[in-house]
Amino acid sequence: MxxxxxxxxxxxxxxxxxxxxxxxxMPRGTEKQEDEDILLRKALRHPIGTPQLRTLFRSGEKIAVVASDMTRPLPTSRIMPVLLEELTAGGARLEDITLIFGLGIHRHHTEAEKRKLAGEAVYERIRCVDSDPEDCILLGYTSRGTPVEITREVASADRIVCLGNIEYHYFAGFSGGAKAILPGTASRNAIQKNHSHMMEPGAASGCLEGNPVREDIEEAAAMCKIAFILNVVLDAAKRIIWAAAGDTVQAHRAGCRYVDSCCRRKxxxxxxxxxxxxxxxxxxxxxxxxxxxxxxxxxxxxxxxxxxxxxxxxxxxxxxxxxxxxxxxxxxxxxxxxxxxxxxxxxxxxxxxxxxxxxxxxxxxxxxxxxxxxxxxxxxxxxxxxxxxxxxxxxxxxxxxxxxxxxxxxxxxxx
Known part of the structure; x- marks a missing residue:
């Protein structure tokens, strides 16, 4: 063969x-059945654990949309036009929306890379910036002692919307959800403290219950003003085949169950x-x-x-x-x-x-x-x-x- x-x-x-x-x-049952925009709009119309995004903010509030950097396959350029449609339907002004690429400890993007990630039309309409692990605001400490130091562009926003793609992660259990915040937009100290739990029992791929890394991530994210998440699952060709929106934990868990149904192979x-x-x-x-x-x-x-x-x-x-x-x-x-x-x-x-x-x-x-x-x-x-x-x-x-x-x-x- x-x-x-x-x-x-x-x-x-x-x-x-x-x-x-x-x-x-290979993943099973991931044949693309619906147009990506349709999947995204359905997720936004029927959020899990929250009202619709367009009802969750007031006009004039500063909105931070957190997306992945170039090392992740998240198709930000295909998600953002639909998300902007939802935000502006709720009265958001384009000048109040900032797209922030969560770098973690990865290198900064060039302007050309940011333009490609955001998509030409979105890049021209709203501010698109990298997170800065050297310019963070301390929001507190988790019960495990992780300093919740979040990049200023995110921590100072009135509302935060997190994007992500959900797949297995070798010690956080799964990607997506609150990982957009920690490690995505956190300081190096915060990331290092959180990741130090990777050698502990439960910190394994596909494991959420009792996973010390994931629990610490979600405790940290709860200190931020996350209004909403929009997470997707991709097939091998990096097409969106599933989407969920809403609560940081509930919508994420729905995605994890979907990934398990397709990608946990005996x-x-x-x-x-x-x-x-x-x-x-x-x-x-x-x-x-x-x-x-x-x-x-x-x-x-x-x-x-x-x-x-x-x-x-x-x-x-x-x-x-x-x-x-x-x-x-x-x-x-x-x-x-x-x-x-x-x-x-x-x-x-x-x-x-x-x-x-x-x-x-x-x-x-x-x-x-x-x-x-x-x-x-x-x-x-x-x-x-x-x-x-x-x-x-x-x-x-x-x-x-x-x-x-x-x-x-x-x-x-x-x-």
């Missing part, structure tokens, strides 16, 4: 003998070889982002197995602290030991990769220099097909193979 995997803006193809192919894990046994991709740009910009797909692949591979990861990684490793940790470690287990002794934002993803490396070998197909790939304890290959042939030589010609073309979106379940 020949399978195509997203790789940057192109594709990688791999041919797998039928006798070896155990499963191709496996009878762990595979010898797992081939994983993030589905291409923008999710495979750098290794820092690719880690999400790698984490899910680790659920599907057996101890001592091989993960073949395909990602273009045009921006390299992607984050300075993460890169420093990866390049300075002498062995993978050092990364895990280090994070338990001294939690460090950026280092947390290095520790997550170190944990996977303790379980399986990683064959990396990317644009990175081979010397760098080896330096970070992985094995470089020029193509997925070449990597698979090498994996068969190690694991045997009868080795079982699981393929995850949209690795960050699929949660293998071996329970």
């Amino acid at each position: 020949t399978i195509s995997l997203g790789y940057g803006t192109g594709q990688q193809e791999v041919s797998i003998p039928d006798r070896n192919l155990q499963a191709v894990l 496996l009878q046994s762990a595979a010898d070889i797992v081939i994983v991709s993030q589905g291409g740009a923008p999710k495979d910009l750098n290794l820092y982002q690719m880690q999400k797909a790698l984490n899910h692949a680790a659920y599907a591979v057996r101890e001592g197995g091989i993960i073949i990861m395909a990602g273009y990684l045009g921006e390299g490793l992607g984050e300075p602290v993460f890169e420093q940790w990866m390049r300075e470690a002498e062995e993978p287990k050092e990364l895990v030991r280090k994070i338990t002794k001294n939690f460090c934002l950026g280092g947390h993803k290095a520790a997550a990769i170190g944990s996977v490396l303790e379980k399986a070998s990683i064959f990396l197909v990317s644009s990175l220099q081979e010397s760098l790939v080896r330096e970070i304890f992985m094995h470089p290959f020029g193509s997925v097909q070449e990597a698979l042939q090498a994996a068969f030589q190690i694991m045997g010609e009868e080795a079982s193979v699981v393929v995850m073309p949209a690795g960050g979106s699929i949660l293998p379940d071996l329970k």
